[in-house]
Amino acid sequence: MGYDANLPVDQAVPSPAPERLLMKGAEAIAEAAIRAGCKNFFGYPITPQNEIPEYMSARLPEVGGTFVQAESEVASINMLYGAGSAGVRCMTSSSSPGLSLMSEGFSYLIGSEVPTVVVNIMRGGPGLGNIAPSQGDYLQMTRGFGHGDQKAIVLAPASVQEAVDLMSLAFDLSEKYRNPVVVIGDGLIGQMMEPVTFAPTVQSTTEKPWATTGKPPTRKRNIINSLYLDAETLEKHVLHLFEKFGRMEAEEQRAELYLTDDQPEIVICAFGTTARIAKSAIKVLRAQGIRVGLFRLISAWPFPQQAFQTLVEPTSAFLSIEMSMGQLVQDIRTQVAGRKPVEFWGRTGGVVPTSEEMVAQVQKLHHKLVAQG
Amino acid sequence: MPNIKTVFERSEVLTSNQFHYCPGCTHGIAHRLIAEVVSEMGIQDRTIAVCPVGCSVLAYEYFDLDVVQAAHGRAPAVATGLRRSLPEDRYVFAYQGDGDLASIGMSEIIHAANRGEKITVIFLNNAIYGMTGGQMAPTTLPGMVTTTSPYGRDTLQCGHPVRMSEMLNTLVDPVFIARGALSQPKHVIKAKKLIRQAFELQHQGFTFVELLSTCPTGWGLTPTDSMHWLEHNMVPFFPLQVFREPGHAPEAANHYTPDLKVHG
Structure with a gap:
């Protein structure tokens, strides 16, 4: 607790790594997130992605951030919703069944326009399936995996270096559109070791005048909310979201x-x-x-x-x-x-x-x- | 008009929006007490509210504070995310009903309490699901008729009501747990003191105030009868009590530090 939002990350972080490192994918994803300014991680153990929370639990306290082992994936995604509402860069990671549990919260993140990053290291399904690499969540992820009219950018790295690069991009895009971003990999991406180069540590420069940080007398209260009881009003809100989704479709295609x-x-x-x-x-x-x-x-x-x-x-x-x-x-x-x-x-x-x-x-x-x- | 002075007015921590609550419902009292405490502590600019799903789903319309609207039952998790992200001088409180907190959100409240999250949870217990039309809640009294217990709550099938304050009091880390009621002026005055204590202790750890509340619409009673019904039926099962406060931790709260060295 007690993260000072004004402390530049590069002052708080004694960079432990030389430029080029041999790293396991999962740990590289975690380190890339921290270097992208991720301050909080909330997660629940599930194979095959446990190296991400384990790395975060050791590393985040070094940079003035917080690791919370949540009681469930349901709690993780809702902690993320709270942290994102406060305006800090934050993330969770999980694997397929965990993402199913997060689907309600994910829809809230989109409906309330809270930026955050969710990593899904996909495993075999359906049901308990197994812990081997899979891409069986493609349709679930790419259709926006919660309820209602919603979409989110989904990035799919094919190497450890690309995973590192896309983590940074994921945080930028989530703030650019005030929408969660998903990064999908599988057990192979998470487990393989490859040489990686990290970009210099950055601090988010995105202004967040909407964040619920406490209402000073100089502004109106900020409300993070996805409830619109009046049908016409909700339709207007959804159309606003779809204007954003349209911009994402136009500007964020990568192949x-x-x-x-x-x-x-x-x-x-x-x-x-x-x-x-x-x-x-x-x-x-x-x-x-x-x-x-x-x-x-x-x-x-x-x-x-x-x-x-x-x-x-x-x-x-x-x-x-x-x-x-x-x-x-x-x-x-x-x-x-x-x-x-x-x-x-x-x-x-x-x-x-x-x-x-x-x-x-x-x-x-x-x-x-x-x-x- | 020289002798007219203001003796009571709306707290500046409440907006001028009109409450949507039914006549005789005590949500309005609870909102007012919280607003007055925030006002009297001078922390309006540092307080963030988390609102639940249930009758108080629209509470964000009433508190002139930064507010996050949480999914059903998840307010303690959302409050955790805020708490772990905001500067230490901020105050974070979650406002939840009994369906939200004691049923779908049971996991989140227990674990937030167990982590000792530095938040305050205000728990409105009216023994019924109000918003969805008067269904049985985990806190519904034995034999009590609701729309999903038309023959009365059968404890052989549904168990007895959950006592949240007592349950949370088995945990080591909470610093303040108390139950009050909103059924008559002396209880309302006491309830405000409990809320104030909880906010004042918030930066030391998890604080929890349960408030026995009425639901005249769900109970099928007049507002006045509801107040009597609460005191006659709820208080005997949900005693009004401070369960935990600094210096008065029960034995279960003794901190345990094991010797982790392996011997033998």
């Missing part, structure tokens, strides 16, 4: 196009871990003379349609590869709108597809395309 410039026969569509494995497969397939490329979503929402639409005309067919049972492919089909064949292949239950399996799947689709002429 990587990999080897897609030569009128590819097949473009693999993927994000996160599967996109990373797909790159290995693509190298093998290219050596075999198959023109195959990769469309990698970095923003899972908004769907990066501007980049994707440039591929529809020159590409012969699309293959959505997922660690889920055909979720991303629904968005690909919507975008392609029947103009080209769209196929799906994936593993589920926490099984991580191998590059050999991906090679075989692309070859199979390639034979089919050749046979069809």
Whole structure:
């Protein structure tokens, strides 16, 4: 307790790290958040993301921040709502079942326009499922995972370095739009060790005149609220939110196009871990003379349609590869709108597809395309 | 008019919005007492309120304070987030009813109390869900008829009412736990003292004031009969008492510091 909002982070933080470090993904995510000015972390243990709260519990007290182990994910997200209302940068992390528990609170964050960051290290489902890597929450996350008309930016890193970079972006975007931002990864992103470089520590410069910090006589009271009993008034509020969602859709699309410039026969569509494995497969397939490329979503929402639409005309067919049972492919089909064949292949239950399996799947689709002429 | 002077007026910590509460409901009294305490302590510019879901869902319309509207039952978690983020000189209080606090929010209140969060929780116990139309609450009395206990609360199926103050008093870390009532002037005067004590002790740890309250609409009684009904039926089961205050911690509150070295 007793965080001094006026104390610059770079004064409070004796930076412990040299520029380039070998770090585990989960710990790098936590350190990146702190260097982005995250002051408070609220979380509940769940595998496979426990390294994030563990790291936070050791590191946040060093920077004048607070770690609270909440009694449940329901409490975590509501503590986040309180801390975000006070105007500080704060976050939680969890894994799939925990996110389901947070869905009500997440809707409140959107409805009340409280900026904050939520990390979901996805695991196998449904139900208790298992703790192995999964992308089975794609639809749940990208549709705004609470009740009501709501959306939120979802960022999907494919490497530890990208996770670090996207954490900083996540805090900036949450404040830019006064809307929570979700970062999705899986157990592989969380557990793998890679060299990372951190950007210099920053302090949020966003003015927060709306924050509930105590009402001085010079201003009216601030109310953080999502209740609008009058239908016309609530409609007006939701339309205001959708004006923001529209700006997010226009301005926050992010994607990587990999080897897609030569009128590819097949473009693999993927994000996160599967996109990373797909790159290995693509190298093998290219050596075999198959023109195959990769469309990698970095923003899972908004769907990066501007980049994707440039591929529809020159590409012969699309293959959505997922660690889920055909979720991303629904968005690909919507975008392609029947103009080209769209196929799906994936593993589920926490099984991580191998590059050999991906090679075989692309070859199979390639034979089919050749046979069809 | 030389001899007219103001002897009572609305606290400046209340807005001029008209309460939506039913005639005879004691939420209005509780709001006034909190506003007066905040005013008398001179902390209006440093006080943040957290409002619940229930009849007092619109409390943010009435307190001239910075306010956060919480999800059902989650006010202590929201207050925790505020407390851990704001400068130490701020005062954070949550205002909750019995369905909100003792049913859906049971986990949040117990753990906020157990962490010793430096917040004040004002708990309005009227033994019923008012806002949703008079359903049975965890605090509904044995045999009491509600819209979901039409034959009276059957303790064989629903158990007995939950005594929140007593339950929280088993924890080590709270610094102030008390139960008052809003049924007659002497109790109202005492209730204000309890609220004041809770706010004054807030920066030492978790403080909790339960206020027995009326729901004439949900109970199907006149305002006056409701006051009598409260005293006749609720007070015997929910005794008016200070359970915890500095210097008067029960045995259970003795701090325990184990020797964590392994022996043998």
